[in-house]
Amino acid sequence: MTTKVKAAIIGSGNIGTDLLYKALRSEIIEPVWMVGIDPQSEGLRRAKELGLKTTAEGVEGMEPHIAEDKVQIAWDATSAYVHESNNAALKKYGVKMVDLTPAAIGPFCVPPVNLREMVGRSEQNVNMVTCGGQATIPMVAAVSRVQPVEYGEIIATVSSKSAGPGTRKNIDEFTRTTAKGVEVVGGAKRGKAIIIINPAEPPLIMRDTIHCLTEAPPKQNEIIESARQMIAEVQKYVPGYKLKNGPVFDGNRVSFFMEVEGLGDFLPKYAGNLDIMTAAGLRTAELIAEEIQRAEAA
Amino acid sequence: MNLQGKRVTLHDMSLRDGMHPQRHQLTPAQMVEVATALDAAGVPLIEVTHGDGLGGASVNYGFPAASDEEYLRAVVPKMSTAKISALLIPGIGTVDHLRMARDCGVETIRVATHCTEADVSEQHISLGAKMEMDTVGFLMMAHMIPPEALLEQAELMQGYGANCLYITDSAGYMLPDDVTARVGLLREKLDADVEVGFHGHHNMHMGIANSLAAIEAGAARIDGSVAGMGAGAGNTPLEAFVAVLHRMGVETGVDMWKLMDVAEEIVYPLMTHKVRVDRDSLTLGYAGVYSSFLLHAKRAAEKYGLKSTDILVELGRMKTVGGQEDMIEDVALDMKKAGAAE
8 A cells, every 4th residue: 555645735724724624535645734824823723733733934934844754745825926935945845736826837727627638747836727717617618628619708706705815915816817727728719707706695605607609609419418527527526516507508609607515624615616726726636646656656 | 955165076977887778889989979078068087998897898798899998099089178087897807907098098097896895906906096097996886885884995995095985876776865874984084185986876866866965975076977878777867967066056167058968969869778767777776786787687588588677686685796797697597497397
């Protein structure tokens, strides 16, 4: 039996904490470090209780221990602003990065669409686009693998309580990075992303609308089947990913109305936007871990 | 009410909010014709953009006849005294759009968020202020929260650098006392050099009454629309509002007779949708629903064999906010399913 690959979580906020709970269930990854910047952080306290080593000194606080503790993978759940320096610091030690911020230094990864393509490329840094991207790009890809998509547009609606300070401070990063992901991974020639934050109480479950404009009239039956398969793929790691209505076919427009309910590991179930991000981040890291194990076995 | 001797800056919405009833199909030439006439009538500020602001061109909100940049490049150079403003809703438009608008000669940027979400506007407001624009924070659907909560959000925007804060009655839901309470509190608590403004919708015919209440409570800027051309039952009809203000002795700098001619001879003839208080727009006001949902709900009702007022009431019950136009078809599909199941 091979030993689990050791991993660190950078960022002890909501995303980092939820990721921690998911990673503890992994059969191939063992989270060993949680890195924060606030000694009072609730996330660091929980991580410590769960047996992880912690530091409130940022990545610098972990650096002296990376080799000794065999940290080979790190998730960055901080912000686009600090990701660059986190990445530079960890790169020196050969640590593979799964970037959950919208910094987008590395190639985009949306697991059901292009995770397999990542195999064998040994990317040092992969980027998880955005929460809205994880929830919608699979559906754009479900159409574009049937026929050319001239334009893909996504509208992600999240509850106020699930939109953290990082997203709020830099909302343009969300729209830009998601739109780019709709093009690069989704396969639409042009992409557009819109985000809406709704403060209703009780908080609404994440909603996503995906509109594709196809070049030729949509091949309805093939798109319906392709979408069904894609949704089943996403449901493997986010069981609460549901097609609420659609696909609607209206001329060359194909529209899907999705609802994303989270697992409720640490974050509440309505925060499907955050859940899909952490679940996708874990799935991607597991693939990297498999590669590391294969390389070590060889 | 005594408003004698007060001064107010009027801001015309017909070429931005008016894009909603026109399904964003006004041409640059039409915009130039209306804006030049408003300029000649002395209207000091005119907003020009897609109805949903810079970057609004989309399946969700509608593709416009021309790009924001084409509209702005057509209109701005034609102005003699009027300044042009643009709307930007973070989450739809970005700072790239803001830079483009500035480059086109836009003087006033209005950064709009839902009334509880002001902190998404920091990037955009601070850039507007940095570029020395007249930078306005625009708190939409302001009827949904009490005055004290609205003040907190306004203070955030003031902190980012906004020099004017708007109370925006996007649903046309407010009554004069609601306006008085909100404008009054902001005027009292915000910095003295920060202006307060009011943007009304005429869904319950309260546009003029509410705008008067706003001025009485200390608002220095009021939005209206020539011929009332705006979302829902439109904005406060500007020519009628000017008539009322002049009778009350409020200075506007606007030539009422010329403004009436703009409405009568240019704007009414180009309108493709009758902007009026009909049962749908009245429902918006009564149920507190974002005014630009109107035509989307009418289309969904027609497509799925439903009653548009039922769709609007449901959207109100769900507490949808500005920008959630995608929920309209979704709600219609749910209602159709529920109807089929009965």
